[in-house]
Amino acid sequence: MTIRIVDVREVTKPISSPIRNAYIDFTKMTSSLVAVITNVERNGRPVVGYGFNSNGRYGQGGLIRERFRARLLEADPASLLDATKDNIDPDKAWAAMMSNEKPGGHGERSVAVGTLDMAIWDAVAKIADKPLFRLLAERHHRKADPRVFVYAAGGYYYPGKDLSALRREMRGYLERGYTVVKMKIGGAPIDEDRQRIEAVLEEIGPTNQLAVDANGRFDLETAIAYAKMLRDYPLFWYEEAGDPLDYHLQATLADFYPGPMATGENLFSHQDARNLIRYGGMRPDRDWLQFDCALSYGLCEFLRTLDVLRTHGWSPSRCIPHGGHQMSLNIAAGLGLGGNESYPDLFQPYGGFPDGVKVVDGHITMPDLPGIGFEGKSDLYAEMRALSA
Ligand SMILES: O=C([O-])CC(=O)C(=O)O
Numbered sequence: 001m002t003i004r005i006v007d008v009r010e011v012t013k014p015i016s017s018p019i020r021n022a023y024i025d026f027t028k029m030t031s032s033l034v035a036v037i038t039n040v041e042r043n044g045r046p047v048v049g050y051g052f053n054s055n056g057r058y059g060q061g062g063l064i065r066e067r068f069r070a071r072l073l074e075a076d077p078a079s080l081l082d083a084t085k086d087n088i089d090p091d092k093a094w095a096a097m098m099s100n101e102k103p104g105g106h107g108e109r110s111v112a113v114g115t116l117d118m119a120i121w122d123a124v125a126k127i128a129d130k131p132l133f134r135l136l137a138e139r140h141h142r143k144a145d146p147r148v149f150v151y152a153a154g155g156y157y158y159p160g161k162d163l164s165a166l167r168r169e170m171r172g173y174l175e176r177g178y179t180v181v182k183m184k185i186g187g188a189p190i191d192e193d194r195q196r197i198e199a200v201l202e203e204i205g206p207t208n209q210l211a212v213d214a215n216g217r218f219d220l221e222t223a224i225a226y227a228k229m230l231r232d233y234p235l236f237w238y239e240e241a242g243d244p245l246d247y248h249l250q251a252t253l254a255d256f257y258p259g260p261m262a263t264g265e266n267l268f269s270h271q272d273a274r275n276l277i278r279y280g281g282m283r284p285d286r287d288w289l290q291f292d293c294a295l296s297y298g299l300c301e302f303l304r305t306l307d308v309l310r311t312h313g314w315s316p317s318r319c320i321p322h323g324g325h326q327m328s329l330n331i332a333a334g335l336g337l338g339g340n341e342s343y344p345d346l347f348q349p350y351g352g353f354p355d356g357v358k359v360v361d362g363h364i365t366m367p368d369l370p371g372i373g374f375e376g377k378s379d380l381y382a383e384m385r386a387l388s389a
């Protein structure tokens with residue numbers, strides 16, 4: 001029997017909330033959920049791989065249905081298999097999806113492909129009957145480390161949210177075991193943001209840390225004005241100050257901000273990542289990279305991005321991806337990334353950890369579940385099962 005993909009399903013789900021960052025609100029935010037159904041059986045049931053895209057970009061049902069689903073289903077099944085013929089080769093599936101696509105201008109097809117790529121890797125690890133992080137570590141001759149650093153992202157602007165509500169939110173993250181929290185900036189005047197930052201720093205105390213995220217809102221002048229204000233504080237990082245593609249701004253900012261900077265969540269290809277590394281002035285001894293495979297052509301492409309980083313003297317441990325999903329947790333545990341984002345109170349049921357996984361001293365420990373581990377998160381798996389039933 002040739003292993004094959006028998007169906008690909010997509011549904012676009014709301015992940016809306018009344019929150020706002022400096023650039024967008026999330027009142028109409030959606031995400032694509034996909035199921036890649038195979039003809040392989042495990043425990044009397046077909047192996048199904050699941051995937052979804054991260055928040056910040058909308059669901060990609062149109063692109064998935066019009067182009068990428070069809071290419072996976074129309075490919076000769078044998079052409080998608082690895083050398084053993086016992087499993088699908090994710091790189092071959094990726095190449096099939098990307099046939100007849102010109103380079104550059106990545107747009108949001110990278111989101112559609114990243115969503116399907118997640119599901120394909122989930123299926124591949126389930127067919128191999130291993131947790132994805134262990135499969136990745138084996139393939140890359142590394143030792144998996146199931147203990148992964150996670151930080152709590154939140155601190156959004158929210159109607160009626162005052163300083164005491166912001167402090168309560170951050171306190172709640174510490175009570176759940178996080179040691180690093182993140183808040184939004186740039187959606188209020190600088191003096192107000194300074195008060196918000198000081199309130200949070202006072203709340204979390206000197207043993208915990210705060211990161212701030214401007215979501216690409218600032219022009220160079222404003223980014224520098226904020227840098228001068230922020231450098232008074234011991235921040236974990238200053239994130240996405242200016243437009244994600246403005247490498248000159250990012251490079252100039254380094255002259256004004258000696259502390260750690262972070263960016264990359266809106267760069268969607270290894271070529272864009274390479275441009276950031278070449279021209280963005282990011283410093284491999286202190287800065288952080290946030291490329292999110294679920295928005296940027298998936299893990300097949302992320303592996304190329306990691307190669308680019310290595311070539312330019314960057315360790316994978318400088319990557320802490322955006323997105324708060326279990327796919328990046330697996331990559332972190334398998335390939336030695338620096339950690340992963342988490343949204344303890346947002347974008348559920350897609351983000352987060354398998355049930356029962358607790359944050360202890362800012363880290364989680366990955367359970368040994370086959371695939372990405374979605375089956376261990378009951379609210380998420382209920383949605384996934386409904387799609388593949
Ligand atoms: O608010 C958003 O778009 C999400 C974001 O930037 C992050 O998690 O870093």
Ligand SMILES: [Mg+2]
Nearest residue numbers: 213239240265
């Ligand atoms: Mg961000």
